[in-house]
Amino acid sequence: MSNREALLRALREQALDIRRNTWRALHAAGSGHMGGSLSAADLLAALYFHHLNLRPEEPDWPERDRFVLSKGHANTALGAVLAQAGFVDDGFIDTFYAYESRFGMHPDIKVPGVEMCTGALGHGLSVGLGMALGSRLQGKDWRTVVMLGDGELQEGSNWEAAMAAAHLAPLRLTAILDYNKVQQSGHVAEMLGLEPLADKWRAFGWSVRECDGHDMEAIVDALDALPAAPDKPSLLIAHTVKGKGASFAEDTYLWHNNLVGDEVYEKAIAELGEPA
Amino acid sequence: MNAPKQGSGTEPAWVKAAANQSRLAFGLAVTELGRRDERVVAVGADTLDLIGLRGFIEHAPARVIDVGIAEQNAMGVAAGLATTGLRPFVCGYAPFITARSMEQIRNEVAYADQRVVIGAAASGVSLAVSGGTHHALEDLALMRSLPNMTVVVPADSHEAWHATLATDDIDGPAYIRLGGRVPEPPVTPVDAPFGLGKATCLAEGSDVAVIACGALVAPAVDAAKELAEQGIGARVLNMSTIKPLDEEAILAAAEETRGIVTAEEHHLTGGLGGAVAELLAVKRPTPMRMVGMPDEFAVVGPTNRIRARYGMSARHIVDACLDLLG
Numbered sequence: 001m002s003n004r005e006a007l008l009r010a011l012r013e014q015a016l017d018i019r020r021n022t023w024r025a026l027h028a029a030g031s032g033h034m035g036g037s038l039s040a041a042d043l044l045a046a047l048y049f050h051h052l053n054l055r056p057e058e059p060d061w062p063e064r065d066r067f068v069l070s071k072g073h074a075n076t077a078l079g080a081v082l083a084q085a086g087f088v089d090d091g092f093i094d095t096f097y098a099y100e101s102r103f104g105m106h107p108d109i110k111v112p113g114v115e116m117c118t119g120a121l122g123h124g125l126s127v128g129l130g131m132a133l134g135s136r137l138q139g140k141d142w143r144t145v146v147m148l149g150d151g152e153l154q155e156g157s158n159w160e161a162a163m164a165a166a167h168l169a170p171l172r173l174t175a176i177l178d179y180n181k182v183q184q185s186g187h188v189a190e191m192l193g194l195e196p197l198a199d200k201w202r203a204f205g206w207s208v209r210e211c212d213g214h215d216m217e218a219i220v221d222a223l224d225a226l227p228a229a230p231d232k233p234s235l236l237i238a239h240t241v242k243g244k245g246a247s248f249a250e251d252t253y254l255w256h257n258n259l260v261g262d263e264v265y266e267k268a269i270a271e272l273g274e275p276a
Numbered sequence: 277m278n279a280p281k282q283g284s285g286t287e288p289a290w291v292k293a294a295a296n297q298s299r300l301a302f303g304l305a306v307t308e309l310g311r312r313d314e315r316v317v318a319v320g321a322d323t324l325d326l327i328g329l330r331g332f333i334e335h336a337p338a339r340v341i342d343v344g345i346a347e348q349n350a351m352g353v354a355a356g357l358a359t360t361g362l363r364p365f366v367c368g369y370a371p372f373i374t375a376r377s378m379e380q381i382r383n384e385v386a387y388a389d390q391r392v393v394i395g396a397a398a399s400g401v402s403l404a405v406s407g408g409t410h411h412a413l414e415d416l417a418l419m420r421s422l423p424n425m426t427v428v429v430p431a432d433s434h435e436a437w438h439a440t441l442a443t444d445d446i447d448g449p450a451y452i453r454l455g456g457r458v459p460e461p462p463v464t465p466v467d468a469p470f471g472l473g474k475a476t477c478l479a480e481g482s483d484v485a486v487i488a489c490g491a492l493v494a495p496a497v498d499a500a501k502e503l504a505e506q507g508i509g510a511r512v513l514n515m516s517t518i519k520p521l522d523e524e525a526i527l528a529a530a531e532e533t534r535g536i537v538t539a540e541e542h543h544l545t546g547g548l549g550g551a552v553a554e555l556l557a558v559k560r561p562t563p564m565r566m567v568g569m570p571d572e573f574a575v576v577g578p579t580n581r582i583r584a585r586y587g588m589s590a591r592h593i594v595d596a597c598l599d600l601l602g
């Protein structure tokens with residue numbers, strides 16, 4: 001097996017573990033946001049175990065790449081990947097929603113590895129732009145990656161940030177859109193459609209690339225090709241499936257946020273198969 | 277009180293450049309901090325001249341980032357800059373940089389406890405002819421309600437300079453309320469030391485205490501003079517930090533006088549008067565009167581006429597003191 005095949009296999013395993021740990025956290029809490037966590041799992045695995053330059057044992061390492069989860073309601077997946085990467089103990093996953101836990105529904109900057117309190121939608125790209133400007137002003141070469149949700153692109157503040165990022169480029173700034181097509185109350189296209197989305201971002205001055213957000217090889221190829229253009233911020237539109245990996249939860253707003261009892265948990269875990 | 281020194285040959289250059297406008301003094305102080313410290317960054321929202329940042333641009337253009345008329349983005353960018361160890365000063369219009377970006381201030385600045393200093397020019401009714409869309413009479417209530425936030429209301433350009441320099445010692449977020457293009461008569465000495473969280477006494481008296489901030493400090497001093505002519509001793513406290521509040525000075529005033537009158541260019545709800553009342557209601561119930569903007573939107577007109585119309589003048593402070601003393 002080539003190094004690349006080994007990498008892809010390892011990343012796929014990490015992605016499956018993110019899904020398993022997401023369900024584990026949700027089961028411990030009894031409910032939570034599964035849909036947008038499961039759609040982001042493959043992207044998070046590729047970011048944390050391949051793309052981002054991080055030191056889990058030194059979370060505040062000044063030269064680290066910055067990652068901002070703008071779609072903060074996918075915090076279960078973030079908590080899972082932070083535990084898998086070693087930023088927090090494995091037991092952190094079981095503290096989801098627990099009294100006085102740092103692992104609530106949305107990311108808390110006090111958790112090692114979390115760069116900003118997010119989850120109020122439409123905020124992350126501005127913060128990431130500030131980070132990227134901070135990197136440039138200090139003559140650094142570390143990068144900033146912001147993960148956006150599709151529903152949150154309905155917030156106008158994203159477009160302020162998109163316009164400013166293109167104007168202030170060159171910057172080491174990448175946005176990754178977890179385009180799972182479903183938001184809290186229904187399909188994005190029916191709520192407030194985003195298309196033609198790639199054209200909109202291009203018109204705002206971004207370099208845009210698209211990929212299948214569940215095809216690990218495609219994700220890695222796209223991340224390795226960053227920046228897509230030297231003088232523009234990059235957007236990677238990752239086409240995903242809400243609730244990916246749980247047949248009953250896929251592509252439906254009903255599993256944006258839902259209860260997770262024993263039966264749901266066991267079914268979801270079984271569908272993910274045996275750990276490698 | 278100590279008469280402020282004006283026009284002496286030895287006064288520092290910033291005094292003249294600030295032209296008795298706290299917004300310009302803030303910009304000059306940010307520029308001064310920027311010369312001392314490469315981590316200082318100014319973030320604007322089409323506000324370079326509102327704040328007076330041309331000197332900073334000449335000194336270090338890369339460290340002046342104006343994101344255009346987009347306050348939400350400006351605040352998020354500032355928070356992101358702060359996480360990287362830089363020291364951003366956000367320069368905006370008080371009515372917009374507070375209300376428009378309130379969620380960014382709450383989450384990324386206050387909740388995330390980032391060292392972002394917000395300079396908010398054109399507060400109160402300084403943009404009086406602009407109408408209610410451009411008045412900021414609720415900004416203190418908004419900012420004061422946020423944990424971690426320091427809230428400062430300089431009384432004049434001198435205090436704005438010193439208060440801005442003093443933010444160097446703050447680790448978390450701060451809000452500095454500034455005036456508009458209407459000159460602010462100096463009421464504090466050019467070289468007065470500024471202590472965050474410390475009121476200064478501008479007039480001694482033991483009959484009544486007037487606790488004022490910002491544009492109402494000068495009228496409070498005038499009111500004390502008028503009351504003195506009637507044989508009434510009015511203590512005037514310049515409460516230039518609204519949060520954290522100088523509880524000691526307020527409690528002492530409550531104990532040593534017959535009552536307290538607050539005066540501010542802000543709605544009567546949630547500002548300085550509210551802060552003082554909240555403290556006294558719990559720790560030392562004291563007769564109070566509150567001078568400020570009533571619960572309505574102002575009409576259009578010149579700033580001083582608008583202030584007078586809605587009860588924010590020396591005469592209204594005198595009346596409030598006399599009413600309190602019966």
